[in-house]
Amino acid sequence: MENKEKFRTWKTHLVLHFGTKNNKKPSEIADELNKLGFDSSLGTVDFVYEWQKRNPSKEDVLELADKVSEILEDTGSVFNLDTHQ
Numbered sequence: 616m617e618n619k620e621k622f623r624t625w626k627t628h629l630v631l632h633f634g635t636k637n638n639k640k641p642s643e644i645a646d647e648l649n650k651l652g653f654d655s656s657l658g659t660v661d662f663v664y665e666w667q668k669r670n671p672s673k674e675d676v677l678e679l680a681d682k683v684s685e686i687l688e689d690t691g692s693v694f695n696l697d698t699h700q
Contacts, residue, residue, distance in 0.1 A: 625670055626661040627679060629653060634691020646660040647686045651679075660697075671698060 629648070633641050645655060645662075653662035664679065671679075676698050683694055 625666040625698060625700050627664040627666070627671070627676060627696050627698040629662040629664065629683065629686075630659075630695045630697075631661045632693050634693070636689070636691040638689045644686060644690065644692065648683070649684070651682055 631644070633644070639647075648662050649655065651664075653664045654662065656663050666675070674695065680696055683696070687694065
């Protein structure tokens with residue numbers, strides 16, 4: 616019997632805290648994050664991004680963080696990303 620390691624998809628979890636100077640509605644922010652590739656979630660994280668067909672590098676995750684930051688610009692919102700298998 617062969618010992619094969621199963622491919623486990625890497626995921627980036629996003630926790631989002633909306634600010635008080637929202638220039639965008641939370642629903643608008645959620646729509647933009649969905650267009651970026653995040654799926655909304657319930658529970659301890661708000662959104663999940665699945666890295667399809669590859670393991671992300673630190674640069675990939677930082678590039679994704681830059682895109683999230685652009686979406687949240689001037690909203691007063693803050694976020695946290697956690698990437699793992």
